[in-house]
Amino acid sequence: MTATPTRELDSTPNLTVLFGKAVLTGFTRHGSALPSTVYSRSPLAVDPGHLSAYNKVCGFRLTDQLPITYPHVLGFPLQVKLMTDNDFPFPLVGSVHIANRITQLRPLHTTDVLxxxxxxENLRDHAKGRxxxxxTTVFAGDSVTWHSTSTYLRRTGSGGSSADKDVVVRQPGAVWSVPxxxxxxxxxxxxxRNPIHLHPLAAKLFGFPRAIAHGMWTKARCLAAFEGxxxxxxxxxxKFKLPVLLPAKAGFTTDRADDGWSFELFNARNGKPHLTGEITSA
Structure with a gap:
C-alpha cells in the first residue's frame, strides 16, 4: 500500500495568488480521480485581532473562544491550495459548496496552538454532476478537537436546483437585513475572494444577477443567533439551498428537538430557502 503523501507547509498559502491562478488556468481541468495529498500547517496561532474582526462580521460576541465556524477560515487556504494543484480534477471556479458539517469536540480558544x-475524499455521482x-481536521496538541466536511458539486448538466420549488411557509422568528x-x-x-461574492458585474459573469453572500457566512450568522x-x-x-442575492431580507426560524435544534434561513419576501441546518450533541 502506498502511503498518503503529507505536505507540511511552513506558511499559510497566499489566497490572492491562488484565486488568480484559479481564474487564469482553472477552467479546463479534466480527471477521474481525486489526489491523495494531505496538506498540514503547524504550529498555527490564532490572531485575536483577526478573530475579533471575524466575530463582528458574522454577529458573534467578542470573546477569546473561537466560534465553531472560525476554524474553517484557518483551513480554507489549504483547501484552495489543494483545489488549485495541477492534479486536482475539477476547476475551483464554478465548484459549488452544497453542504457543510462541523463537529466541535471541545471549545477552542486563542491560547490554543493548533x-x-x-x-x-469520496468522489461520487450527483444528479447534476459529480x-x-x-x-479539514484541527488538532490541539495530539488531540483532534474539531473537524469538518465541506461537500462541493461540480456541475456537468443543466437544470435549476430542486430548492427552486420549495417554499418556507412558516413565519420567521427574526428577519435580518443583509447588506x-x-x-x-x-x-x-x-x-x-471568489468574484461571485464581491461585485454584481463579476457575479453576472458566472450566471448570478447580483453578488451573493458566502455560504459559510450564512451558516456563521445562523449560529451566532444560538450563542449561549x-x-x-x-x-x-x-445544506445550502438557493444563494442569498445581495442585498437581502432573510428570514430565520428555529425548532427545538430532543437532542438539539433545527433551523432554516430563507428569503423573507418569497419563502425560498437559503439553507437548512441541524444541531446535535457530539
Missing amino acids: RVQVHV QFDMV DDIGRRYAEVAGD RLPEAYTVDV
Missing part, C-alpha cells in the same frame, strides 16, 4: 490538516468532500457589501466584508476576514444555548461539544450540519 495544527490544521486538509484532504479530499461531488466530493473536502475534509450588499457583506460579501466583500466577509472576504476580507475569511480570504474567500449550545453545549461545548456538538455537531452542526447545514
Whole structure:
C-alpha cells in the first residue's frame, strides 16, 4: 500500500495568488480521480485581532473562544491550495459548496496552538454532476478537537436546483437585513475572494444577477443567533439551498428537538430557502 503523501507547509498559502491562478488556468481541468495529498500547517496561532474582526462580521460576541465556524477560515487556504494543484480534477471556479458539517469536540480558544490538516475524499455521482468532500481536521496538541466536511458539486448538466420549488411557509422568528457589501466584508476576514461574492458585474459573469453572500457566512450568522444555548461539544450540519442575492431580507426560524435544534434561513419576501441546518450533541 502506498502511503498518503503529507505536505507540511511552513506558511499559510497566499489566497490572492491562488484565486488568480484559479481564474487564469482553472477552467479546463479534466480527471477521474481525486489526489491523495494531505496538506498540514503547524504550529498555527490564532490572531485575536483577526478573530475579533471575524466575530463582528458574522454577529458573534467578542470573546477569546473561537466560534465553531472560525476554524474553517484557518483551513480554507489549504483547501484552495489543494483545489488549485495541477492534479486536482475539477476547476475551483464554478465548484459549488452544497453542504457543510462541523463537529466541535471541545471549545477552542486563542491560547490554543493548533495544527490544521486538509484532504479530499469520496468522489461520487450527483444528479447534476459529480461531488466530493473536502475534509479539514484541527488538532490541539495530539488531540483532534474539531473537524469538518465541506461537500462541493461540480456541475456537468443543466437544470435549476430542486430548492427552486420549495417554499418556507412558516413565519420567521427574526428577519435580518443583509447588506450588499457583506460579501466583500466577509472576504476580507475569511480570504474567500471568489468574484461571485464581491461585485454584481463579476457575479453576472458566472450566471448570478447580483453578488451573493458566502455560504459559510450564512451558516456563521445562523449560529451566532444560538450563542449561549449550545453545549461545548456538538455537531452542526447545514445544506445550502438557493444563494442569498445581495442585498437581502432573510428570514430565520428555529425548532427545538430532543437532542438539539433545527433551523432554516430563507428569503423573507418569497419563502425560498437559503439553507437548512441541524444541531446535535457530539
